[in-house]
Amino acid sequence: MKTNRRTNDPDGVRRRIVDAAYDAFVRQGYLATGMLEIREKASVSGGALAHHFPAKRDLGLAVIRDRVAQVVTATWIAPLQAHADAPTAIDSIFAAIIGELTSRRAVAGCPLNDMALELSLHDAEMRVALSDIFASWHDALRAKFYADVLADRARDLHPDSLATLIIAAYSGAMAMAKARQHAIPLADARTELAALLAAKYHRITPAG
Amino acid sequence: MKTNRRTNDPDGVRRRIVDAAYDAFVRQGYLATGMLEIREKASVSGGALAHHFPAKRDLGLAVIRDRVAQVVTATWIAPLQAHADAPTAIDSIFAAIIGELTSRRAVAGCPLNDMALELSLHDAEMRVALSDIFASWHDALRAKFYADVLADRARDLHPDSLATLIIAAYSGAMAMAKARQHAIPLADARTELAALLAAKYHRITPAG
DNA sequence: GATGAAACAGGTCAATCATCCTGTTACCCA
DNA sequence: TGGGTAACAGGATGATTGACCTGTTTCATC
Numbered sequence: 095m096k097t098n099r100r101t102n103d104p105d106g107v108r109r110r111i112v113d114a115a116y117d118a119f120v121r122q123g124y125l126a127t128g129m130l131e132i133r134e135k136a137s138v139s140g141g142a143l144a145h146h147f148p149a150k151r152d153l154g155l156a157v158i159r160d161r162v163a164q165v166v167t168a169t170w171i172a173p174l175q176a177h178a179d180a181p182t183a184i185d186s187i188f189a190a191i192i193g194e195l196t197s198r199r200a201v202a203g204c205p206l207n208d209m210a211l212e213l214s215l216h217d218a219e220m221r222v223a224l225s226d227i228f229a230s231w232h233d234a235l236r237a238k239f240y241a242d243v244l245a246d247r248a249r250d251l252h253p254d255s256l257a258t259l260i261i262a263a264y265s266g267a268m269a270m271a272k273a274r275q276h277a278i279p280l281a282d283a284r285t286e287l288a289a290l291l292a293a294k295y296h297r298i299t300p301a302g
Numbered sequence: 303m304k305t306n307r308r309t310n311d312p313d314g315v316r317r318r319i320v321d322a323a324y325d326a327f328v329r330q331g332y333l334a335t336g337m338l339e340i341r342e343k344a345s346v347s348g349g350a351l352a353h354h355f356p357a358k359r360d361l362g363l364a365v366i367r368d369r370v371a372q373v374v375t376a377t378w379i380a381p382l383q384a385h386a387d388a389p390t391a392i393d394s395i396f397a398a399i400i401g402e403l404t405s406r407r408a409v410a411g412c413p414l415n416d417m418a419l420e421l422s423l424h425d426a427e428m429r430v431a432l433s434d435i436f437a438s439w440h441d442a443l444r445a446k447f448y449a450d451v452l453a454d455r456a457r458d459l460h461p462d463s464l465a466t467l468i469i470a471a472y473s474g475a476m477a478m479a480k481a482r483q484h485a486i487p488l489a490d491a492r493t494e495l496a497a498l499l500a501a502k503y504h505r506i507t508p509a510g
Numbered sequence: 511g512a513t514g515a516a517a518c519a520g521g522t523c524a525a526t527c528a529t530c531c532t533g534t535t536a537c538c539c540a
Numbered sequence: 541t542g543g544g545t546a547a548c549a550g551g552a553t554g555a556t557t558g559a560c561c562t563g564t565t566t567c568a569t570c
Contacts, residue, residue, distance in 0.1 A: 109334065109498055120423065120424065122423060123420060123423075123424070125331065125333040125335065125423060126333055165430065167404030167501070181378065181424050183310040200423065200424065203419060203422075207419065207474070207477050208419050210477055210478075210480065210481040211415065211420070211477055211480060212331060212419070212420060212421050213413060214411075214480045214481050214483070215329065215330060215331075215408065215411075215480070216330065216331070216334060220393045220484070221481060224482045225314060225480050225482050226482075228478055228481055230341060232443055252493070252494075254490065255490035255491075255493050255494050256480070256489060256494060258475065258486075258487050258490035258494070259471055259475075259490065259495070260479060260492040261474060261478065262470070262471045262472075262473075262474030262475040262477075262490075262491050263309055263470045263471045263474055264470075264474065265470075265473070265474035265477050265478070266469060266471055266472065266473035266474030266475075266477070267416050267466065267474075268413070269418055269419055269470075269473050269477075270418075270436055270466065270473070272418065272419060272422045272423070273418040273422050273429060273432050273436055274433050275422070275429070275433075279466050279470060282462065282463035282466035282467065282470075283466060283470050285460070285463050285466055286460075286463050286464055286466070286467040287467070289497075290498055293494065293501065
């Protein structure tokens, strides 16, 4: 039998597989995506896919730990640390997401939230991996709120439960936006959260 | 061939099918549930299932429109109308859910949220049906807030966006609770929402 | 009490799914 | 430079899926 020349690029092939799988999982879900579809999207043979990821489960775990965690870091954790205070960071993050959703044709939802709801009761290891991402997200927000309290930018503020509320409001608004296929719920959540945080924080502009 | 005597009970059979499907969809998801599994859980033959629901899609739509809508009404809309004001109603709803989750062994999540995230991009008609439930939920909350403003129980309150925030915070906290398999995120959200609403509302106890 | 339609029984079927298998080729190290 | 292993290629396979099909029985209606 005639067999094509093979490309020897383990890292590249693996990355192409995980990228294709991430796109498919986010757009249509883990269970709705077939291995054949991922093969075609990534342009890899069945043997290559089986070599890097013996089971679909392994691919799911890789997507969660590599891509989903990275997206949460890039979208939330890094901006949080880049801005001066939590309210400013949160509002600009919401603005960025809303702008991205409006320009896109379909509202796909939050990757972490989507996969968490689909897989938490389906696979214990995936559940833990997803829960860990939620935890690191929560930690980053809590730390930012705590830093703001220490710097006397705010008071009477519970970093822990407030961080939970921010994540929950964002995730839930994303779910509503996905069902409605419109960014309005996110805009509403943004407005309310901004007002809530403004009430807890002192004026940013230095008062005389 | 020998065929068993059949039970002639259209409504009962249909209800058993929808009940079994609802349980399975909430526990493990729509795609993860097979028609055979539903048949066995509902104790109906393949012919009966095909007669009432020619395609799985039809069963999914029936579950959404019958059961999911009913659960949201029973859990949120009815209690909202039963309590004197929105904050009291919301807090007692959260308390009930948290109590139920704690007593149960597994945190299954919000049925509406779960199915919305799984099916919104998968089937347009289901997406609309789920979006309609979100809309009726939102309407009930908005109306309650508006009534409270009219009755001068609160002011400087935007019923529309505040209703969105409540639903989003609840849905998101449910998702976090499902990933973590613990009710803590819901308790956090409850605390923060109660404080937020208390700040917007006048004291319930009549002041001198 | 004849008749047409609805309600059901039980089994079949093609398609799709994830997985795995046997070869073949490139790379690494001694 | 030779041998071992990782990195692929290209199918094959058995299980499972949703859908469907042919009978049979009950019910409503006249």
